[in-house]
Amino acid sequence: MDYQTGLAIAAPLTVGIAAIGSALGLGKAVGSAMEAMGRQPEAIAKIQTGMIIGAAFIEALTIYALLAFLLVMGKIGA
Amino acid sequence: MTAKILKSSFGLDFIQRTLKTTGVVLLVTFACGAYYFGFYDALAYFSAGIWSMVNLIFLSALVRTALKPEGVDKVATAVLALIKFPLLYGAGYFLLTVEIFRPIPLVIGLSLVILIMFLKAASRVLLNLDVVNQEDSTRGLA
Numbered sequence: 001m002d003y004q005t006g007l008a009i010a011a012p013l014t015v016g017i018a019a020i021g022s023a024l025g026l027g028k029a030v031g032s033a034m035e036a037m038g039r040q041p042e043a044i045a046k047i048q049t050g051m052i053i054g055a056a057f058i059e060a061l062t063i064y065a066l067l068a069f070l071l072v073m074g075k076i077g078a
Numbered sequence: 079m080t081a082k083i084l085k086s087s088f089g090l091d092f093i094q095r096t097l098k099t100t101g102v103v104l105l106v107t108f109a110c111g112a113y114y115f116g117f118y119d120a121l122a123y124f125s126a127g128i129w130s131m132v133n134l135i136f137l138s139a140l141v142r143t144a145l146k147p148e149g150v151d152k153v154a155t156a157v158l159a160l161i162k163f164p165l166l167y168g169a170g171y172f173l174l175t176v177e178i179f180r181p182i183p184l185v186i187g188l189s190l191v192i193l194i195m196f197l198k199a200a201s202r203v204l205l206n207l208d209v210v211n212q213e214d215s216t217r218g219l220a
Contacts, residue, residue: 030145037147045089048145052093052138053195059133060192063170064185070174071181 004076011072018065022058029054088199088208093138096195100131104190115183122179126187129170134191136162 033051037044104127111120136158144155173184202208 033145037145041147044146048141049088049090049092051145052134052141055137055141056134056195057192059137060130060188063188067174067181067185067188 007072007076011069011076014072015065015069018062022062025058026055029058090138090142092198093134096191096198097131097134099198100127100191100194103194104128104131104187111183118178119180119183122173123183123187125173125179126184127190128187129166129173130188130191133162133166133170136166 029051033047036047040047104124108120108124108127111123140155140158140162143151143158173179174181
């Protein structure tokens with residue numbers, strides 16, 4: 001197996017694994033936020049802010065994985 | 079006797095302040111970047127920064143609309159989700175695949191909001207801006 005075949009297998013796997021990790025992290029974050037809102041309704045604004053920041057970080061990591069994928073795709077078949 | 083209390087400014091206005099700061103930093107660095115690194119790199123950086131700002135605005139609106147204990151506004155949530163996921167992500171994919179935009183300025187532009195968010199939060203913690211001294215209210219009772 002040459003390195004280009006390895007890249008062609010690894011690149012989509014990378015994005016897939018990143019997407020799965022992000023989905024799990026986001027799911028846990030939303031679940032915990034809903035639980036915290038139920039326990040402390042007076043702290044909703046702070047919980048939502050934390051939730052938004054966490055979601056932005058998680059999304060950014062997935063976008064980096066997609067960007068790395070596109071960079072690697074440019075090397076395949078070159 | 080004084081007591082230290084925590085006066086947190088970590089409310090929803092934190093996102094608004096982050097967006098304003100990002101906008102200002104983006105405009106200033108776009109002008110400098112266009113002069114020092116070339117117009118297309120600066121444009122890639124600027125476009126990615128604007129995209130991440132719009133993404134944060136929609137994310138914030140979506141969380142505020144969808145995650146509230148008194149009930150979900152289904153129509154507003156659906157409209158926001160329909161704008162954010164297909165349209166905004168389509169625009170992001172377009173940015174990533176445009177030939178004239180190099181990846182490094184795109185990564186820097188996409189990271190700018192997060193960097194500013196981190197720096198704003200870190201500065202508040204390091205400078206103790208959320209901790210204020212307060213006169214002990216029990217002093218007068220003695």
